[in-house]
Amino acid sequence: MLKIVQILNNNAALVDLDNHRQAIAKGSGIAFQKERGSTISPKKIDKLFVLETETSRANLYFLLKNIPIDVVTTTYEIIDVAQQQYHLKVLDYIYITLSDHIFGAYKRYKNGTYENSMIPDFHVQYPTEYAIAKQALRIIAKDLGVTFPDSEAKNIALHFINATGETDSEQNFNQKTETTIDNLVQRVLKRHGIFRSTSNGNYYDRFMIHLQYLVNRLQQTDAKATAIVPQVTIELKQNYPRSHAIASEIFNEIKRNLYPNMSDDEQLYFIIHIQRLIKESPVDKKLK
Template sequence: MRIRKILNNNIAIVTRGVNESIIYSPGIAFHKKVGQSVSEDEVQKNYVLDSKDRLEHLSYLLTHSEQKMIEITNQIVDWYEIDVDAKIDDYLYITLLDHISFMIKRGQKEEFIMSPLLWEVKKFYPHFYALGIRAVQLISREYAIDFPMAEAVSIALHFINIQDEKTNISEKLQDIGVLRDLLNIIKYHFKTDFDENSINYLRLVTHLQYFIERLNSNRAYNSDQTMLYEQVKTIYPSAYEVVQKIEKYIIEKYNQEISQDEYTYLMIHINRVTERAGN
């Protein structure tokens, strides 16, 4: 790698063939000059971006962020990559560093975010919420700011989003909102609270998550099992009533009707979770 541009003592833009990237390591550019080579062993982090705009954006953020903030961001991403055993798109460094920078500025003014999605993210994405908690604890410790743990939701959403490159944060938030609404329809119909630690509740949540994915792609279950549908409808009339309510919601939200097979599986899962013996 050869240095194309020195941004500060810790950061430089380098070239390898026709490709450019940003390297970071404390003191790496000290006493270096443009055109000199840098070995892999000297580099703590090499940021590889897929466009010139992103490279310039990250260059700006890195040069305007203190070293501690950069290393915190690198540490959080390292935790994620170790947890999922996969390398991620370095674009995450842009969004996460930008988020952490603004988060610290808010925290210094004691302006904290209490996310309305705390319950949803904690329940449906516990692994990413735990990573967010770990990140908030690190930032709180390094900057001596007592952040509420609800701040972990905003960080968790960065990692939730990159699980599916075709899904952006706004779409993911919409799916979480739909899941919450479906659970509330069931809850208020039966006038009961769920045992959120029960196997049947977890199965229902998982089924609803896949149900929402099928709605998004317009791929409903449809195997024409009319006989099974009629049997389940007769055996579980209360579950059938609540699925009718769910269908009204789905028609309004997605302009789609629920197939017989979807009805059948929803009734079965709903009956399991709402039967006292199944909790």
């Protein structure tokens, strides 16, 4: 029997395991009319997501403050599939960034403002990440009742490409460095007349979340290893020249002032965030 640490909803609970570990237990009605300290039979549990580290537990509590539990457990199920079925190693921050993305996409879909992904298709170069993303769409449809277009797989795949790596120690965030990066980026955005507003607040905040975990990603991945094929960045530059120019300015300033060995991959992520933030349309669409 597993002891409940915290009720998340009728179908999910945080439970104690052996060796002082905790996990999210998910199953139909497993926490109904239960309370903290009650027990759950393992036979009633459909999914069990183990929280191996202090960082993973901290991430969960952070998510529960900002994102509905159904979205959180859906994200954990997707990442579990990536790790268990596809043996993909990912850094812990993907739990936050992917949950945030799915929740944002879910809200836009529900209120009729969802737009198809503008990210180039690179499933040939990253078949594993795309296979995970396609399965993620099925999990989202099953758990959240939302059927995203196939193009959403490109967004989800990019999250896994972005977070690929193996965490061999607890994350150690450098708050001072994070603040420096945030200030640097905001100065560049200000020079281009880009400020947080009601209309762009969601994309602006997501860019700030990306920057929050940039330091950790740079510390735990090989800065010389470029995962994104150059053609993807070239295509984005051709389609979104203004976004590319602003992203390049941000990339070059961070590289010059803080991280000289920063991977070129980061420039691609900056382009995508800026494109969403300023809502730049593809060049070929403008010419039609």
